[in-house]
Amino acid sequence: MAYVIYEKRDHVAIITLNRPERMNALGNELGSELRQAEAEFAADDDAWIGIYTGAGDRAFCAGRDLKEAAEQEARPTASGGTPSVPPPITRFERIAPDHGKPTIAAINGAAYGGGLEKALTCDIRICSDNAHMALAEVKVGLCPPGGSFNLPRLVGLSNSMWLLLSGEPVRAEEALRMGLVSRVVPLPDLLDTAIEMAGTIARNAPLAVRATRKLAHLGLEMPLDYARRMGAMLIESVWSSEDAVEGARAFAEKRDPEWRMR
Numbered sequence: 199m200a201y202v203i204y205e206k207r208d209h210v211a212i213i214t215l216n217r218p219e220r221m222n223a224l225g226n227e228l229g230s231e232l233r234q235a236e237a238e239f240a241a242d243d244d245a246w247i248g249i250y251t252g253a254g255d256r257a258f259c260a261g262r263d264l265k266e267a268a269e270q271e272a273r274p275t276a277s278g279g280t281p282s283v284p285p286p287i288t289r290f291e292r293i294a295p296d297h298g299k300p301t302i303a304a305i306n307g308a309a310y311g312g313g314l315e316k317a318l319t320c321d322i323r324i325c326s327d328n329a330h331m332a333l334a335e336v337k338v339g340l341c342p343p344g345g346s347f348n349l350p351r352l353v354g355l356s357n358s359m360w361l362l363l364s365g366e367p368v369r370a371e372e373a374l375r376m377g378l379v380s381r382v383v384p385l386p387d388l389l390d391t392a393i394e395m396a397g398t399i400a401r402n403a404p405l406a407v408r409a410t411r412k413l414a415h416l417g418l419e420m421p422l423d424y425a426r427r428m429g430a431m432l433i434e435s436v437w438s439s440e441d442a443v444e445g446a447r448a449f450a451e452k453r454d455p456e457w458r459m460r
Contacts, residue, residue, distance in 0.1 A: 202231035209246040209400040211239045218254030223263040240297040247396040251304040261311025298408040304392035305329050315344040326385035332367035403441045
């Protein structure tokens with residue numbers, strides 16, 4: 199059984215967490231296969247945009263497989279101690295190379311703990327109308343290793359503090375209100391909507407899309423003046439590219455552009 203399904207539709211890669219009987223919980227085997235899928239996506243020059251989703255209609259990802267983690271942590275090592283098991287999100291952050299490609303999280307059902315943390319690393323999040331999301335680590339004596347940093351930058355301090363400190367879930371419409379997701383759609387339409395959104399992005403010049411994404415992140419991560427200086431060379435490289443010439447020419451000739459990524 200494949201715990202992660204990787205498929206491509208034109209320039210869109212779809213990565214599906216495929217452990218529906220355990221609500222796509224993050225176990226060791228799923229993590230290993232996810233690393234392989236992420237590497238394939240990063241290395242594929244023809245895959246311009248990635249979509250993450252979960253198999254079934256119950257969950258995007260229920261987070262860390264606590265039963266598996268408890269069994270592993272209780273197992274003695276050769277030295278007589280117990281093994282140290284890193285939180286799944288730290289593995290996620292090591293998995294994803296800085297390929298610069300946009301990603302979309304299509305959140306179907308539950309997204310808890312490391313599952314929501316993965317969605318937070320995506321550029322765009324949409325969800326089904328049955329979705330519910332939480333960073334519930336405090337309820338089991340843990341702290342969110344990635345969401346603690348990412349969530350306040352996305353939804354503001356007050357909203358994020360409630361989610362982080364209470365561990366309580368938020369439903370789809372409330373997630374939309376606070377900006378945690380950008381769209382709520384009926385569950386049967388979720389993946390098609392994500393693919394349509396990805397296709398809209400994929401029709402644009404890949405170099406320009408990736409550079410624009412990078413500039414947006416620079417603006418979040420650095421003081422504005424420094425981000426502008428850091429981004430100046432990137433902007434110049436895009437504006438002087440062959441694709442920029444092709445875009446203007448195609449517009450004048452009223453035809454679809456042919457992007458060459460140079």
